[in-house]
Amino acid sequence: xxxxxxxxxxxxxxxxAWATRQRVGPFEAQGKQAPPLQCRRWMRRVLSxxxxxxxCGVGAQGQVTPQRLLDSAKEPQNWLMYSGxxxxxxxxxxxxxxxxxxxxxxxxxxxxxxxGGKFETxxxxxxxxxxxxxxxxxxxxxxxxxxxxxxxxxxxxxxxxRPCCGRVNRGLAILGDKVFLGTLDAHVIALDAxxxxxxxxxxxxxxxxxxxFTLAPLAIKNLVILxxxxxxxGIRGFIDAYDAATGERKWRFYTTPAPGEPGHETWEGDxxxxxxxxxxxxxxYDPLTNxxxxxxxxxxxxxxxxxxxxxxxxxxxxxxxxxDTGTLKWHFQFTKHDEHDYDATQVPVIIDQGEKxxxxxxxxxxxxxxxxxxxxxxxxxxxxxxxTWSTSKDAEGRPVTAENGSPTLEGNxxxxxxxxxxxxxxxTYDPQTKLFYVTAREQCDIFSTxxxxxxxxxxYYGSAYFPNDDAEPFWGALRAIDPTxxxxxxxxxxxxxxxxxxxxxxxxxxxxxxxxxNFMAFEAASGKVLWHFQCGASVYSSPMSFAMDGKQYVxxxxxxxxxxxxxP
Amino acid sequence: MFSRTRSDLAGxxxxxxxxxxxxxxxxxxxxxxxxxxxxxxxxxxxxxxxxQFRANCAFCHGLGARGGGRGPDLTRxxxxxxxxxxxxxxxxxxxxxxxxxxxxxxxxxxxxxxxAEIWQVITYIRSVQKKAxxxxxxxxxxxxELFYGSAACANCHMVQGKGGRLGPDLTGTGSARSIEYLIxxxxxxxxxxxxxxxxxxxxFSQEYETVxxxxxxxxxxxxxxxxxxxxxxxxxxxxxxxxxxxxxxxRSFEKTRESLMPAYDERMLPEKNLQDLIAFLxxxxxxxxxxx
Numbered sequence: 084x085x086x087x088x089x090x091x092x093x094x095x096x097x098x099x100a101w102a103t104r105q106r107v108g109p110f111e112a113q114g115k116q117a118p119p120l121q122c123r124r125w126m127r128r129v130l131s132x133x134x135x136x137x138x139c140g141v142g143a144q145g146q147v148t149p150q151r152l153l154d155s156a157k158e159p160q161n162w163l164m165y166s167g168x169x170x171x172x173x174x175x176x177x178x179x180x181x182x183x184x185x186x187x188x189x190x191x192x193x194x195x196x197x198x199g200g201k202f203e204t205x206x207x208x209x210x211x212x213x214x215x216x217x218x219x220x221x222x223x224x225x226x227x228x229x230x231x232x233x234x235x236x237x238x239x240x241x242x243x244x245r246p247c248c249g250r251v252n253r254g255l256a257i258l259g260d261k262v263f264l265g266t267l268d269a270h271v272i273a274l275d276a277x278x279x280x281x282x283x284x285x286x287x288x289x290x291x292x293x294x295x296f297t298l299a300p301l302a303i304k305n306l307v308i309l310x311x312x313x314x315x316x317g318i319r320g321f322i323d324a325y326d327a328a329t330g331e332r333k334w335r336f337y338t339t340p341a342p343g344e345p346g347h348e349t350w351e352g353d354x355x356x357x358x359x360x361x362x363x364x365x366x367x368y369d370p371l372t373n374x375x376x377x378x379x380x381x382x383x384x385x386x387x388x389x390x391x392x393x394x395x396x397x398x399x400x401x402x403x404x405x406x407d408t409g410t411l412k413w414h415f416q417f418t419k420h421d422e423h424d425y426d427a428t429q430v431p432v433i434i435d436q437g438e439k440x441x442x443x444x445x446x447x448x449x450x451x452x453x454x455x456x457x458x459x460x461x462x463x464x465x466x467x468x469x470x471t472w473s474t475s476k477d478a479e480g481r482p483v484t485a486e487n488g489s490p491t492l493e494g495n496x497x498x499x500x501x502x503x504x505x506x507x508x509x510x511t512y513d514p515q516t517k518l519f520y521v522t523a524r525e526q527c528d529i530f531s532t533x534x535x536x537x538x539x540x541x542x543y544y545g546s547a548y549f550p551n552d553d554a555e556p557f558w559g560a561l562r563a564i565d566p567t568x569x570x571x572x573x574x575x576x577x578x579x580x581x582x583x584x585x586x587x588x589x590x591x592x593x594x595x596x597x598x599x600x601n602f603m604a605f606e607a608a609s610g611k612v613l614w615h616f617q618c619g620a621s622v623y624s625s626p627m628s629f630a631m632d633g634k635q636y637v638x639x640x641x642x643x644x645x646x647x648x649x650x651p
Numbered sequence: 652m653f654s655r656t657r658s659d660l661a662g663x664x665x666x667x668x669x670x671x672x673x674x675x676x677x678x679x680x681x682x683x684x685x686x687x688x689x690x691x692x693x694x695x696x697x698x699x700x701x702x703q704f705r706a707n708c709a710f711c712h713g714l715g716a717r718g719g720g721r722g723p724d725l726t727r728x729x730x731x732x733x734x735x736x737x738x739x740x741x742x743x744x745x746x747x748x749x750x751x752x753x754x755x756x757x758x759x760x761x762x763x764x765x766x767a768e769i770w771q772v773i774t775y776i777r778s779v780q781k782k783a784x785x786x787x788x789x790x791x792x793x794x795x796e797l798f799y800g801s802a803a804c805a806n807c808h809m810v811q812g813k814g815g816r817l818g819p820d821l822t823g824t825g826s827a828r829s830i831e832y833l834i835x836x837x838x839x840x841x842x843x844x845x846x847x848x849x850x851x852x853x854x855f856s857q858e859y860e861t862v863x864x865x866x867x868x869x870x871x872x873x874x875x876x877x878x879x880x881x882x883x884x885x886x887x888x889x890x891x892x893x894x895x896x897x898x899x900x901x902r903s904f905e906k907t908r909e910s911l912m913p914a915y916d917e918r919m920l921p922e923k924n925l926q927d928l929i930a931f932l933x934x935x936x937x938x939x940x941x942x943x
Contacts, residue, residue, distance in 0.1 A: 245756060542706050
C-alpha cells in the first residue's frame, strides 16, 4: 500500500467517523439547514442579486457535469474552474460588493495550510464547498461559510523531488464527483470530492527527469487536461489529457516535435529531446470551435541559445488544440529562440467584442498580443511594460530579438528581467468596462550565459540572471488595457513588483494584491483604491469570488492563509 | 551510506528491497554529509560546479564568486561560517539562520542541489579561492577610533551593539560584502543604497531611503524608511524615534534615494583613514571589533 493510500484511508476514516456522528453532510454539520431549505433561504435573501437568480436551479451538491462547466455563467455563486470560466476572464458576475460599499469589506474567515513557501492556489467553490490546494501538494475541502475543513489531503512526496521554483500548486479541477490534482512528483490524482479519498492515481512521467505538475488542471467534456513543469531541467514538455472516470491517458501533445513532425526543423540536432517548452499554466477553451488554448514555456537551457539554433517550436507558443484528440489546429510563437526565460505561461484570455473574436495575452516578454482566435494570426503586438530585448518586428508584426539583446558571459542588462513583465499570475477581463487588467513588473536584470552539459534531472539553465544595479528600485503596477488596441487606460503603481493576479467583478471592482501584503479593491473604471487589507505576507496568488447564504465573498491566498472577505 | 549521490542511488534501483529501505531511512533519519569533498581538486568537477554556482549562488555571490552588494566574496580564504569542507557543505545545505543565506533549494527562486552538486560547487569555490588570508594595509585599531570618534560613523551605525541604529548595523558587513563595495558605500553612499535581495525575502529589503514628512499638525520628521507600502509609512527619524504614519493623513511626504549619510570624500576621510576604517570593518565581528 502506498503512502498516499494510507493517508487517503486515514482521511476516509476521519471523514466517515465524522459523518456518522453527524449523520449529515457538511451543511448540517455547521448547524445550518439542509440544501433545500438552504435554497429557500437563499431565495429570500438574494432576490436583489439578479445574478444569483439561478442559484438553486442547478441542483446544489449535484455532480459537476461538463454542461455545468460550459454554463458556469449561470452559477455565479460558484467558481468552477481555475480562471472562473472557460474564457479565462477571472470575472465574477456577483455585484453585492460594489463601488458603493467596497470600503466596508471585512475579513470573514481564514484557513491556514500551516506550510511554508509560496501559497499560489485559486480555490474552487461548488455548492457551498470550497476546494483548494496548498504547498507540498496539499488539497482540502472547506465549508465555504466558515472555512472549517471537511477533508484534508497531503501527498506523500518522494524525498528527492526538486521543483524549480517552490513546492507550489495553483489549484484543482472538478468534474463529476471528483477533484483533480497534478502533483510535484508528476502524478495526476483524482480525489473523491466528498471525502478526499484517492480514486485513481496515475504516473504521467518519471519525476526524476525534472518533471512536475504545479498548475490547476482544466476539465473539458470527460477529460482532465494539464501541462507539465520542468523548463529548468531540460525536459521534453507536453500537455496530457486523462479520462476523468478512469485516469486513462487519452492523448499527449509533445511541445517539441520529433523527427518527421512539423516544427522539428526549428531545433538543432537532438536539442528537441531536452528542449523544455513546459506548459505550466491552465489553458482556456472555446466551446463554439471546440478549441483549447495552451501557452508554453521557455526552451531549455533557458539562458543559452547556443546548441539549439532555430525558432525552437513550440516553446513560448500559444497552441490551439482539439481537446478530443490533442491535434494541433494552429500555433503562434510569442518569443522565438528565447534566451531570457520568457515563458509564455500566462492565461490566454478569450474576448469577443462585436465581430472581433480575439485571444489576447499580456506576455512575460513585455508585449501585449492580440490574436485572431480563428486563425492564430497576429493582429497587433505592443509593449505594456519596459522592453529592451526587442527593438524591431518581423514581417508578421512579431517582436524579434535585438542584436545586443542576448545574454553574455559576464552579463547583459535586458528588460524585462527574468521574472518577466508579468508572470503566471492571472489577468482579468471585465466585460462591463471592456478592459483587460494585468499585473505588470518593471524590473530589468542582467542575463549571463555559459556552456553547461545536460544531465538528466539536474538544473539546466546555462547560467543565470542577476538583479541589475540601477539606482532606482524595481516596481510594479496594476494596468488597465484596452484589449482591442493594447492602449493603457490607467495604472496603479505598486512599490515593488508583485506576484498577485487580478479579479474583476460585476460590482464595478477589480481586486489584486501586492508584495507588501496588501489586498485591495479598485474601481474598475478609474483605478481608484476603495479598500485595502494588510494580509501580513506577499500575495502570490490570483483572487476569486463566490457566494454563500446570499453573501458575496472574495478570497485570496497570502502567506500560509486563505483569506475571505465580505460585507459585515 | 547517507551521503550517496544521485547516481549511486540510480545504481541500486534494481534492488527494490534495498532501495526501499534506503528511501525509508532517508525519510526518517537526518542526512549527514561526509566530511570530505569527494571531488576535491577535480578540475572537471569544478567546471560542473561553476555551472551550478552560476545558477544557484551567483545571484548574491556574483559571477566568479567575488561577492558584491548582496553576498560575501567567497574568494576570500577565510569563510565566516567555517572553513572546512564540512562547514561549507553545512552552510550551503542548511543555510545560515538569521541571514539572507537560505537553505539549499529553499529560495523559491532556483532549483535545489543534490549532495554531489553541492560538493561540485565547493570544488569550484576552492578553485577560485585565494591562497592567503585577506591582507589589507589599514590599521584596524585606528579604524575603530575613527568609527567611534572623528569620522562619526557610530552616530548612525552600530558594531557589536554599540552605536546608532539609523543606518545599517555594520557588525557583519565586512565579512558579508566585498571590499570594493565597502569603499563605494563610504565614498558614494547614495550611488547604491543598501540592497535588498528580492521580494521573496522581504524581511531583508530595508533600503534606508531618506524620507521627510510633515504630519497633520505641521510637525516635520526626517529619517529613513523602515517599512512602507502604498498606504502606510514606518520610519525612524534622526533622533531614532520610530513612527508609523498613514500616508493620506500626512500634509506632505517626500522620499529620495539620496542617502542621509554624507559622502566621505578624500577631504573628509583621507585614503589612509579609509584603509584603516576598512581594516576595522573587516574584523568588526571579532573580538577586535568589540574593542578587546
